[in-house]
Amino acid sequence: MMVRKFGVVAATAALLLTSACGGGDRPSVDEVSKSLTDGKAGGLMSLPSSVMTDELADCMAKAIVDSKVSDDAVRALVDGDKDYKGDKDDTEALSGLGTKIAECAKDAVPTQ
Numbered sequence: 257m258m259v260r261k262f263g264v265v266a267a268t269a270a271l272l273l274t275s276a277c278g279g280g281d282r283p284s285v286d287e288v289s290k291s292l293t294d295g296k297a298g299g300l301m302s303l304p305s306s307v308m309t310d311e312l313a314d315c316m317a318k319a320i321v322d323s324k325v326s327d328d329a330v331r332a333l334v335d336g337d338k339d340y341k342g343d344k345d346d347t348e349a350l351s352g353l354g355t356k357i358a359e360c361a362k363d364a365v366p367t368q
Contacts, residue, residue, distance in 0.1 A: 282327040283334045288317035296336020315360035323356075324349035 283291075291297035292313040320330060325346055332340035342350070 282321065283330050285314070285317045285321045287334050288320055288330065289313040291334040291336070292316060295334070297333045311363075312360055315363065316357055319353060319356040319360060323353045325353065 288297070289310070290313075293308055293310060298308055298313075320333065326343070326349075329340065329342050329346045
């Protein structure tokens with residue numbers, strides 16, 4: 257189970273660093289959550305749909321939107337654009353985000 261949780265964290269961090277930007281305002285928690293569960297962001301992750309529950313997506317979305325990750329990087333996640341290259345500030349913001357996303361996974365992913 258710990259492997260799945262780590263996979264969620266790693267997939268999210270990699271996705272945010274390598275996704276494309278769309279510009280504009282910061283997406284809402286609802287937009288990020290929806291994109292994680294059934295939108296473009298979810299399609300970029302190599303996670304089984306059974307792992308990305310609504311509860312996990314909501315928790316991850318809140319952590320992402322509340323983070324210091326740039327608006328462009330959050331928009332890139334929602335848009336599912338694979339070409340975005342995050343800058344140094346996004347990389348630093350992601351380092352703090354990993355712990356929050358791991359907590360989401362711990363609380364939301366059922367143990368077997």
